[in-house]
Amino acid sequence: MTLHWNKLIPRYLVLIVFMLIVLIPIYGALMSAFKSNVEIASSPFSIPQTWTLENFHQAWTAGKFNVFFKNSVIVTTVVVIASVFLSTLSGYAFGQLPLPGRSILFTLMLVGYMVPFEAMVIPLYNWMGVLGLRNTYWALILPQVGLSVSFGTLWMSTFFENTPRELTDAATIDGCSRWQTLWLILWPLSKPATTTLIVLIFMWTWNEFLLALVMVQSEAMRTLPVGLAFFQGRYTSNLSLMAAGAIIVALPTVLIYILFQRFFIRGMLGGAIKG
Amino acid sequence: MKSQTKRRPGESRWTGFFYLVPAFLIYLLFTLIPIADTVRSSFYDWGALGKSNTWVGLGNYANLLKDSVFLNAFSNNLVFIIFYSIIPILLGLFLSSLLGRYPLPGFTFFRTVLFLPQVISMVVVGVIWRWMFHPTTGPVNLFLGIIGLEHLQQAWLGSFQWALSAVGSVGSWVQYGFCMVLFLAGMQRIPEEYYEASSLDGANELQQFFYITFPGLKSEIGVALITTIIAALRVFDLVYATTRGGPGESTMVTGFLIYRTAILNNNIGYGAAMATVLTIVILSLSLLIRKLMTDHTNEAV
Numbered sequence: 001m002t003l004h005w006n007k008l009i010p011r012y013l014v015l016i017v018f019m020l021i022v023l024i025p026i027y028g029a030l031m032s033a034f035k036s037n038v039e040i041a042s043s044p045f046s047i048p049q050t051w052t053l054e055n056f057h058q059a060w061t062a063g064k065f066n067v068f069f070k071n072s073v074i075v076t077t078v079v080v081i082a083s084v085f086l087s088t089l090s091g092y093a094f095g096q097l098p099l100p101g102r103s104i105l106f107t108l109m110l111v112g113y114m115v116p117f118e119a120m121v122i123p124l125y126n127w128m129g130v131l132g133l134r135n136t137y138w139a140l141i142l143p144q145v146g147l148s149v150s151f152g153t154l155w156m157s158t159f160f161e162n163t164p165r166e167l168t169d170a171a172t173i174d175g176c177s178r179w180q181t182l183w184l185i186l187w188p189l190s191k192p193a194t195t196t197l198i199v200l201i202f203m204w205t206w207n208e209f210l211l212a213l214v215m216v217q218s219e220a221m222r223t224l225p226v227g228l229a230f231f232q233g234r235y236t237s238n239l240s241l242m243a244a245g246a247i248i249v250a251l252p253t254v255l256i257y258i259l260f261q262r263f264f265i266r267g268m269l270g271g272a273i274k275g
Numbered sequence: 276m277k278s279q280t281k282r283r284p285g286e287s288r289w290t291g292f293f294y295l296v297p298a299f300l301i302y303l304l305f306t307l308i309p310i311a312d313t314v315r316s317s318f319y320d321w322g323a324l325g326k327s328n329t330w331v332g333l334g335n336y337a338n339l340l341k342d343s344v345f346l347n348a349f350s351n352n353l354v355f356i357i358f359y360s361i362i363p364i365l366l367g368l369f370l371s372s373l374l375g376r377y378p379l380p381g382f383t384f385f386r387t388v389l390f391l392p393q394v395i396s397m398v399v400v401g402v403i404w405r406w407m408f409h410p411t412t413g414p415v416n417l418f419l420g421i422i423g424l425e426h427l428q429q430a431w432l433g434s435f436q437w438a439l440s441a442v443g444s445v446g447s448w449v450q451y452g453f454c455m456v457l458f459l460a461g462m463q464r465i466p467e468e469y470y471e472a473s474s475l476d477g478a479n480e481l482q483q484f485f486y487i488t489f490p491g492l493k494s495e496i497g498v499a500l501i502t503t504i505i506a507a508l509r510v511f512d513l514v515y516a517t518t519r520g521g522p523g524e525s526t527m528v529t530g531f532l533i534y535r536t537a538i539l540n541n542n543i544g545y546g547a548a549m550a551t552v553l554t555i556v557i558l559s560l561s562l563l564i565r566k567l568m569t570d571h572t573n574e575a576v
């Protein structure tokens with residue numbers, strides 16, 4: 001059933017209004033990043049009179065966003081690769097392999113998915129201090145991997161449960177070991193599930209704030225969100241500089257979201273449903 | 276979970292363990308044990324690391340119940356539930372009942388935009404909205420001036436009366452697109468015949484909403500409740516990036532108070548008790564909502 005024009009147009013108008021509410025603040029911040037502070041104050045939403053990259057340049061060098069960016073890239077890359085690899089193995093164990101104590105172990109894995117970072121950050125902060133790992137990448141990577149494999153295991157085990165048994169049976173008959181079955185037969189099939197997992201863990205790690213704030217005291221080890229938060233404390237009245245910093249932090253996740261949005265939305269709706 | 280996979284001839288029943296152990300070990304060391312240790316610490320009067328570490332039983336919890344700072348922070352989280360959860364869900368239901376039954380050409384584009392706040396760092400969201408709410412140059416006040424409501428202009432984030440609602444409304448801004456997309460996806464499952472048959476029986480749109488749309492979206496509403504309530508209870512980044520709990524304690528929330536108590540002020544046992552309470556509330560709420568929602572629907576939620 002389709003709608004008539006006279007009914008369709010009001011519906012679109014409502015949709016456009018709610019879309020604009022989302023878009024206008026983001027658009028304003030984007031424009032601000034290319035303007036001077038004087039221009040932001042006089043006309044916040046106008047297109048810049050002269051486009052300048054000066055704000056980005058200043059945030060990148062003087063604001064040390066180049067350092068924060070490097071830290072974020074290192075931490076996120078390691079967390080994503082490690083978490084996805086480990087979750088593939090553990091999801092395979094839950095979905096396809098003989099595993100005594102399966103349901104208890106599964107419930108244990110579920111706990112981490114429901115619990116907030118606040119629940120574990122205090123001991124982690126102490127231990128990392130005792131181990132001398134504060135202000136290192138390890139303090140950011142290891143807890144993030146721990147939390148990510150919780151969701152990742154649940155996510156991948158659903159995929160492995162739902163792959164047709166005939167496939168793995170055929171692989172068995174052909175003499176594939178469990179390890180070969182996983183990487184030669186199932187892994188290529190898991191591309192959509194794995195892609196979703198990669199983009200979600202990427203986004204969560206890139207945006208993670210509390211852990212990165214607590215574990216790192218030295219400026220040289222800050223990730224982008226923490227760097228931006230301290231930046232804001234220091235340049236509180238310099239709106240254009242802050243806007244440029246905010247764009248640097250947001251751009252990678254927004255780009256990946258636009259490229260992979262099918263996977264993102266499926267994962268976030270599906271992930272929420274599993275939780 | 277489905278039934279256990281058959282073992283291959285000659286295969287050890289422990290095969291699965293070898294695949295599970297690497298992930299589980301990291302999870303155990305950096306998630307499960309820290310959670311348990313948070314609970315353990317909450318029974319101690321534990322100042323700075325290694326000092327004055329004495330067992331106080333439930334003492335920290337008893338103090339929490341009398342601590343007006345904690346109670347204020349927790350009740351602010353409850354206020355946030357209105358902004359993070361109730362408002363977005365009502366908006367989402369309204370919009371999806373308006374839009375969901377008919378194919379809307381170009382909807383993918385709208386969906387992309389509506390979901391956008393979900394993928395942006397909350398610190399960035401905080402920076403954007405601090406600018407929006409800026410007392411002199413912020414677009415919110417400029418807009419109020421343009422539509423002739425100058426008397427409402429104010430320093431939103433610096434106001435004892437308005438700061439909590441201002442930060443909360445940023446939460447609504449983040450969440451409503453998520454709820455809308457979730458409900459619209461759910462409405463694809465409701466057969467159009469239900470609406471047609473009820474129209475023939477003389478049902479109006481409001482009745483259709485309550486008797487067809489709402490029951491049909493039950494599992495999606497449950498999901499939206501769990502995710503948004505958890506977001507409201509654990510809010511930290513947004514408060515850090517906008518008000519840091521101020522002015523005074525007017526936007527203080529439990530997550531920020533845990534950080535301040537345990538990390539900044541080194542009052543580890545007491546902060547751990549707060550974290551334990553928060554965790555228990557979050558866990559029991561999500562289990563409760565899941566149970567309520569699955570009692571009535573047989574779908575795998």
